[in-house]
Amino acid sequence: MKVLQPFISLLAILFLAASCCNGCTIDGNNGGGGGTTAEEPIGDIVRVHTRVEAGRSNIKEVTDWRKFYNNESVRVVNNGKGRIDFNDGSTITLYNNTITDQVTAKFNPAEIGLYLSNQGFEGYVPHGSSFSVDMPNGSNVKILGTRFFVIYDRDTSYSVIGNFDGTVLFTPPGGSEQSLPPQTMVDMAPEGGINILELPYGPTNFEESADRYGSPMEGVRALREEYSQPQPGWIATEPPVATEPPAKPITTVFRRLVIKEGDSYLPDLAESWEMDPDGYIIIFHLRPGVYQPNGDPFTSFTVEERLMADWQYARDGNVKFERIDDYTLRFDLSGPDAYYVLDQMSVFEFEVQLG
Incomplete structure (x- = not known):
């Protein structure tokens, strides 16, 4: 009988541990390493095709679909394409070579933010939600209810913002916040120059062109050529300098x-x-x-x-x-x-x- 007592005690300990762990969640894609967490997801991440990667310190391939959590980063590589569907109804579609970091969101009211390091995405933000994007050249865009696209080209440090049908606020590098009217887009040069153009095509055209040419920036370049619009590279790399009005003839x-x-x-x-x-x-x-x-x-x-x-x-x-x-x-x-x-x-x- 004395021999069985240690065995019975061990069974009791295992039973108690199992009872205490009831309700815990183990998610290998959350937090980069599979730790135990009760954290709520902020949306879903979906691989549309080929390769999409996401995570925190331990970024892993998204094989099909999984929950998406605060402070995750996303990489879209090998001609991949992915989508994040947020809990507030916002959605962004990311294209090849897109790099976003530290995607965060809170809801009631919905405020979503991320840092775009390269290429970009198109998406939709419902009215009542706020979507903010920071870029390495110091520019920022806030989407307050519209279909839109945001592009950043790390090779030239140009950013391009498109507003299809709603409210978009943008801040050029070193500048102040401005409103971008519907059906327009703005080029922002690395030193603060801006150029606002008509946006003569819709979200479907943008998506098809980005797919066809392999990236959002190349897709937009092709559309601008098709619609005879200037490319971003022509913008002066310094803010426009105020000039004195022509001097009036001197009359004495x-x-x-x-x-x-x-x-x-x-x-x-x-x-x-x-x-x-x-x-x-x-x-x-x-x-x-x-x-x-x-x-x-x-x-x-x-x-x-x-x-x-x-x-x-x-x-x-x-x-x-x-x-x-x-x-x-x-x-x-x-x-x-x-x-x-x-x-x-x-x-x-x-x-x-x-x-």
């Missing part, structure tokens, strides 16, 4: 500091002036927004320089100028000549541009 006029009408003086280039009662000082306040022919501002220095060069009264030493500021010029006179100076300033002309 001859004006005076004051205008004399009868016995009165009216403002012109000087908007006001003041004199001391004895007539030894006169101060002119110039009008701002006036320019010399070369485009420089017309200032008190401009007036002083011109008068010292061409006005005989000043050249004879009868006036001392003081520039109070850029638009205020004081005349200190050798005699009580303020009205004489005012009269002279109604005759002496300056060539200017008026702002």
Whole structure:
């Protein structure tokens, strides 16, 4: 009887272990190595034909169909083609040479995201769901309900986004988010240049062309040639530089500091002036927004320089100028000549541009 006791104890331990493990799931395709997990799948991955691989650290071939989980990557090789059907009704069809990394999703509301390293896919996102794709050139696209395609060519770093019939937002490299209208596509160059074109074909045309030419990028190139549209490579690799508008022809006029009408003086280039009662000082306040022919501002220095060069009264030493500021010029006179100076300033002309 004592001999049987260890055997009975061993049976009890095995029975207890089996009871504790009841309900565990073992999935060799999940998490790269077949660990035990209660993780919920985010959709299904389907091999359409030839070779499709998926997984996390341990990427394995998808032989037909299996559940798809968060943070898995997908490789489509050897002219393969695969599809991911997400739990919210979103679906993407991936083509040969496509590489996507860290596909993640959460639902209620549905938010799906992935990193596209090469080639691409076409798909459908229902309204109310959000599908976000990041690419190595820094571009991003958000699909908020439409049939669409996303392509990234790692050889040229160009990305191409197509919006067949819904809402798509795109962000070019180094740029800001913009809306892509339905039935259009956008080319995004690696340094931020964009070109928006009409999208004259439908999802079926895209799929057939991608199948025929072996990859999404080559399929789109063929369609663009068929519809006489420029290829992505023509885009400038730098964002467009803002240019100044063509300069208007310079028009100059001859004006005076004051205008004399009868016995009165009216403002012109000087908007006001003041004199001391004895007539030894006169101060002119110039009008701002006036320019010399070369485009420089017309200032008190401009007036002083011109008068010292061409006005005989000043050249004879009868006036001392003081520039109070850029638009205020004081005349200190050798005699009580303020009205004489005012009269002279109604005759002496300056060539200017008026702002």
